[in-house]
Amino acid sequence: MQNANTELIESARKKFARFRELTEKHGEAVAWEMMLEGLPEMQKQRMGPLLALPTLAEAFRQAIPQFRTIGMEMDVVDISNRGIDAVLEIQRICPWLEVCKESGFETPCHVICELDIAATGRAFPEMKGEILSRIARGNPVCIFKYER
Numbered sequence: 415m416q417n418a419n420t421e422l423i424e425s426a427r428k429k430f431a432r433f434r435e436l437t438e439k440h441g442e443a444v445a446w447e448m449m450l451e452g453l454p455e456m457q458k459q460r461m462g463p464l465l466a467l468p469t470l471a472e473a474f475r476q477a478i479p480q481f482r483t484i485g486m487e488m489d490v491v492d493i494s495n496r497g498i499d500a501v502l503e504i505q506r507i508c509p510w511l512e513v514c515k516e517s518g519f520e521t522p523c524h525v526i527c528e529l530d531i532a533a534t535g536r537a538f539p540e541m542k543g544e545i546l547s548r549i550a551r552g553n554p555v556c557i558f559k560y561e562r
Contacts, residue, residue, distance in 0.1 A: 419485045419509065426510050426526065430517035433525045446529075453533035465538060469494065470501040470560055485509055493559070500561035508549040508556060521550035531558070538562070 429449075436445035464473035471492035481488040487506040494500050510522035519525060523545065531543040540562045547557035 422484045422509055423513050426513045426522070427517065430514060430519055430522075430525055434517065434519075449525075449529055450533055450536070453529065454536035457530070457533045457537035461534065461537070465541075470499050470562065474501050474503055474560075481505075498561050500559065502546075503558040503560065505549075505556040505558070506554075511550060514550075521548065523548055523550055527556070527558070534560075 433445055433449055436448050440448070464476050467473045467476065469492065471490055471494070474490040478488050478490065485507060486509060489504040491502040491504065493502055508522065510526050514520075514522035514525070527545055531545065534541060534543055541560055542562070543558060543560045545556065546559050547553040547555055549556050
């Protein structure tokens with residue numbers, strides 16, 4: 415697990431540095447789009463097989479062991495209702511809090527989580543995702559809602 419955490423943190427450092435560099439050079443809107451390049455395709459590869467499962471709850475529960483290997487504690491709550499397949503992804507640990515501050519960012523949300531949600535939406539247009547709660551803003555957990 416330590417090796418996976420080390421790789422995750424190093425990857426985040428590179429991501430924050432790249433976002434800062436691109437923002438300084440091109441402005442935030444262009445930097446955001448440049449950071450998104452290739453991410454939807456990666457999301458399709460990572461999430462596609464899981465999203466083929468009958469429900470989002472089943473798909474997200476299958477991902478729990480992967481999150482655990484990088485030191486994250488994830489719970490999944492099926493909130494499907496009124497014909498909408500929906501899930502809450504609850505993360506109790508944010509591994510990016512310290513590295514974002516090292517990199518001069520107040521929170522990791524925009525560079526990490528919001529980017530991932532945008533990539534997921536582009537990869538799977540039938541899915542909507544949003545962040546309902548953020549550890550970085552003083553909440554006890556991060557809560558993401560996805561629906562299709």
